[in-house]
Amino acid sequence: MTIFSNLALLRNFVSIAESGSISAAARNLGLTQPTLSRQLAQIEAECGTALLRRDTHRMHLTDMGAKVLADARAMLNMAEECERRLRVDQTALMGHIRFFSTIDFGQSVVSKFLARFMLQNPAITVDLVYSNRPLRMLEEGCDAGVVAGSVADETVIARPLGMIRRYPVAAPSFLEGRQMPVTPADIAAWPWLTLGTEVFGGARNITLFNESGEEQTLHVSPVLTAEGVTALREAALLGLGVSPLPGWLVTEDLSAGRLVRMLPQWRARELPAHVVYPVQKGLPLRVRTLVDFMTEHVKELLARPCVCPGTGSNKQGKS
Numbered sequence: 001m002t003i004f005s006n007l008a009l010l011r012n013f014v015s016i017a018e019s020g021s022i023s024a025a026a027r028n029l030g031l032t033q034p035t036l037s038r039q040l041a042q043i044e045a046e047c048g049t050a051l052l053r054r055d056t057h058r059m060h061l062t063d064m065g066a067k068v069l070a071d072a073r074a075m076l077n078m079a080e081e082c083e084r085r086l087r088v089d090q091t092a093l094m095g096h097i098r099f100f101s102t103i104d105f106g107q108s109v110v111s112k113f114l115a116r117f118m119l120q121n122p123a124i125t126v127d128l129v130y131s132n133r134p135l136r137m138l139e140e141g142c143d144a145g146v147v148a149g150s151v152a153d154e155t156v157i158a159r160p161l162g163m164i165r166r167y168p169v170a171a172p173s174f175l176e177g178r179q180m181p182v183t184p185a186d187i188a189a190w191p192w193l194t195l196g197t198e199v200f201g202g203a204r205n206i207t208l209f210n211e212s213g214e215e216q217t218l219h220v221s222p223v224l225t226a227e228g229v230t231a232l233r234e235a236a237l238l239g240l241g242v243s244p245l246p247g248w249l250v251t252e253d254l255s256a257g258r259l260v261r262m263l264p265q266w267r268a269r270e271l272p273a274h275v276v277y278p279v280q281k282g283l284p285l286r287v288r289t290l291v292d293f294m295t296e297h298v299k300e301l302l303a304r305p306c307v308c309p310g311t312g313s314n315k316q317g318k319s
Helices: 007-019 022-029 033-047 063-091 103-120 229-237 247-256 285-303
Strands: 052-054 059-061 095-101 124-130 144-148 156-170 192-195 205-210 215-219 222-226 243-246 266-278
Touching (some): 103 124, 144 285, 222 229, 243 247, 266 285
Parallel strands (some): 095 124, 095 144, 192 222
Antiparallel strands (some): 052 059, 144 266, 205 215, 205 266
16 A cells, blocks of 8 residues: 555645645644654655755755655545536536437337437537347446346346337338238238337237237238338338338328228237346436436337228227
């Protein structure tokens, strides 16, 4: 252990050097002169050399004392700057945030909410990063993010945002020449457009649920798989096939008649959504505030009902 391990001793040594005497420094520090003399002796003993020369009239720094004084001032200034930054980090809505989201939800939803948050907090800057392998982003230095799907990682806190409702939809042009479906089995053999991973509800098994709690699993053969739902939506709009798409993405298409819900009494398996951030104490105020903002607004978005026209003589779905 050296004197540079004890900031209090360094601070007292600097006060002695700047005050010109032990007695003056003791008064400034609220210590007794004997206490401060013992501390100076301790510092010099740990340095292995004299730092001050004292005579009857004044006190002088030795060459080594001048070097230690310069280093001590630098270390104390660094410590004070670090404390200042920490206080700002915990009390001021300013600074930089690295935030991430899955690609489609990030581009369509998170980016808009993030822009609103930044307009309300102009001293905050943000890097918005997209990834469909989102939890790795925390390992790479992101502060927080929004993810779809279950989170089973003890190193992060996952705050629930609600459920992403998904509906089997298709374009009117796709339905031309096809008989209107009555049961899920009627659409099992149709061309499907699905996500390529089970994590986001994709692959070849599509489970549908109705309002009575009944469920049916369809074994489908996709003509197109993609990593993101935006690509599936574009293909569905062109009439390529039927796809289980999230309500936040297709509500306007359904209202405008560009897409139609298949079997309005049925919907695909819902996916949980979370805002996630590392397990740590002292999360910066700017990050905590953004997490709260996203939680409030994404929850409200996902809770909105998707009440849109169905097909044929089927009744309009409530969910």
